[in-house]
Amino acid sequence: MTTKTLRMPGDLAAAVHAVGVDERIEESTAMRKLLRMGYDLYVAEQYRAGRISLRVMARRMGKSLSEALDLLQRMGIAGNVTADDALQSLKSLERTRT
Numbered sequence: 001m002t003t004k005t006l007r008m009p010g011d012l013a014a015a016v017h018a019v020g021v022d023e024r025i026e027e028s029t030a031m032r033k034l035l036r037m038g039y040d041l042y043v044a045e046q047y048r049a050g051r052i053s054l055r056v057m058a059r060r061m062g063k064s065l066s067e068a069l070d071l072l073q074r075m076g077i078a079g080n081v082t083a084d085d086a087l088q089s090l091k092s093l094e095r096t097r098t
Helices: 010-023 027-048 054-061 065-075 083-097
Strands: none
Touching: 010 027, 027 054, 027 065, 054 065
């Protein structure tokens, strides 16, 4: 694990403290949790905007494709794959099997 020094405004320090108290965890653990949540949201937004693929999003999050899809659903983020895209993928799979 890497050690970083971070300066944060008082309101963020209070938020980290509140998470620590609410979840009965140390503030350093609360900061790591909040950083992970923020990064996952950032990556999910990149996916929603079409800047990265689902596979890249899952890899950056350290999750499987199905876990990444579940997370997107919990975040209320719709996939950026259209029905036509899905049909083309199925046709492509069909061609590779024959």
